Amino acid sequence: MSKPHILLIYTGGTIGMIKDFKTGALKNFNFDELLKHIPELRLLDCQITTQSFKTPIDSSNMKPEYWVTLAEIIEKNYHDFDGFVVLHGSDTMSYTASAMSFMLENLSKPLIFTGSQLPIGDLRTDAKENLITSIQIAAVQEKGKPKVQEVGLYFEYKLYRANRTTKINAEHFEAFASLNCPPLAESGVHLVFNDHVLLKKKGQKKLKVHKNLETGILLIKMFPGLHKETLSHLLSWKDVKGVILETFGSGNVTNEPWLTHALSEIIKKNIPVVNVTQCSGGSVTMGLYETSTQLKEIGVISGKDSTTEAALGKMMFLLGKGIKPSLFKAHFETPICGEMT
Ligand code: ASP
Numbered sequence: 001m002s003k004p005h006i007l008l009i010y011t012g013g014t015i016g017m018i019k020d021f022k023t024g025a026l027k028n029f030n031f032d033e034l035l036k037h038i039p040e041l042r043l044l045d046c047q048i049t050t051q052s053f054k055t056p057i058d059s060s061n062m063k064p065e066y067w068v069t070l071a072e073i074i075e076k077n078y079h080d081f082d083g084f085v086v087l088h089g090s091d092t093m094s095y096t097a098s099a100m101s102f103m104l105e106n107l108s109k110p111l112i113f114t115g116s117q118l119p120i121g122d123l124r125t126d127a128k129e130n131l132i133t134s135i136q137i138a139a140v141q142e143k144g145k146p147k148v149q150e151v152g153l154y155f156e157y158k159l160y161r162a163n164r165t166t167k168i169n170a171e172h173f174e175a176f177a178s179l180n181c182p183p184l185a186e187s188g189v190h191l192v193f194n195d196h197v198l199l200k201k202k203g204q205k206k207l208k209v210h211k212n213l214e215t216g217i218l219l220i221k222m223f224p225g226l227h228k229e230t231l232s233h234l235l236s237w238k239d240v241k242g243v244i245l246e247t248f249g250s251g252n253v254t255n256e257p258w259l260t261h262a263l264s265e266i267i268k269k270n271i272p273v274v275n276v277t278q279c280s281g282g283s284v285t286m287g288l289y290e291t292s293t294q295l296k297e298i299g300v301i302s303g304k305d306s307t308t309e310a311a312l313g314k315m316m317f318l319l320g321k322g323i324k325p326s327l328f329k330a331h332f333e334t335p336i337c338g339e340m341t
Contacts, residue, residue, distance in 0.1 A: 004046045004082040004139040012056030013089025018121030034244030046139040059089025064213045073207045083110040083138030090115040095164030099313035101151040101337045106205040110148035112140040126173045150199045159185035163310040163339040180305040188266035214319030216241035226257045243273045251284030252291035264298040270325035310339040
């Protein structure tokens with residue numbers, strides 16, 4: 001049997017940097033020379049091909065146009081490879097990986113995002129383990145099929161469902177958390193998969209890549225002291241197509257009439273409003289408190305236990321697909337690719 005063939009795509013970020021020992025500065029590293037810098041990769045039981053963004057970017061510069069570029073790279077190479085590993089800056093990795101989970105319908109091969117807190121050329125780097133194990137995970141096959149058939153994010157010994165993750169730490173190697181979904185796999189002395197958590201794909205459906213994303217989105221974080229004027233200014237943006245509210249606790253906001261009124265007016269214009277919690281774990285349950293009952297009554301959509309990152313990608317995707325306003329709530333409240341419980 002031939003060895004699994006993995007496509008390693010470098011988009012940018014700390015992981016691909018190396019220290020110039022003369023000047024001490026970090027610089028982008030030439031990915032064509034990957035094997036030269038990480039000879040351990042030769043020991044992996046798979047064949048690796050690399051491809052890099054023309055101009056690698058810090059992930060803070062990431063935007064939906066680049067998500068489409070990435071989706072197109074995967075589309076173009078889908079049949080020739082058994083798995084994909086994307087090297088991406090950690091800052092917005094959860095956003096890109098979440099969006100990808102919606103854009104790549106019927107994905108049945110592993111697409112593993114990884115990065116690092118320290119550059120690959122740093123002595124104490126976390127990049128090597130993250131990279132090597134991600135490639136290993138992407139290469140695991142069972143009964144001739146890839147073990148992972150979804151978008152994952154591997155960081156510091158854990159493989160997560162990508163659309164359940166959030167970056168929670170800018171200092172620790174354990175930079176990501178997935179509080180509402182257990183890890184898909186954990187790497188210790190052995191690589192142990194949690195079979196009951198992995199998405200199972202039935203049949204062989206053709207990959208369908210969705211490239212139309214609606215970006216007229218407002219993401220508004222509630223805070224004690226938010227001015228009525230600030231909110232009405234934001235909601236008066238003429239191109240707004242969807243609103244995501246980051247609310248308190250289990251989906252609560254002030255029940256002062258101005259807020260309910262402003263949201264109700266926007267919903268009447270057929271602009272969907274989704275409620276996600278600011279907490280990293282737990283779920284929105286509208287109606288549990290008096291401070292969320294009014295939201296339910298005016299037709300606010302529940303993001304349930306989705307992360308903000310997943311809710312944003314899902315909204316761009318569903319609006320981009322042209323889902324009718326009357327059906328939008330039902331579509332949004334139904335899980336598509338494991339992003340909500
Ligand atoms: N600023 C970097 C980025 O997100 C940080 C990292 O790579 O972890 O591209």
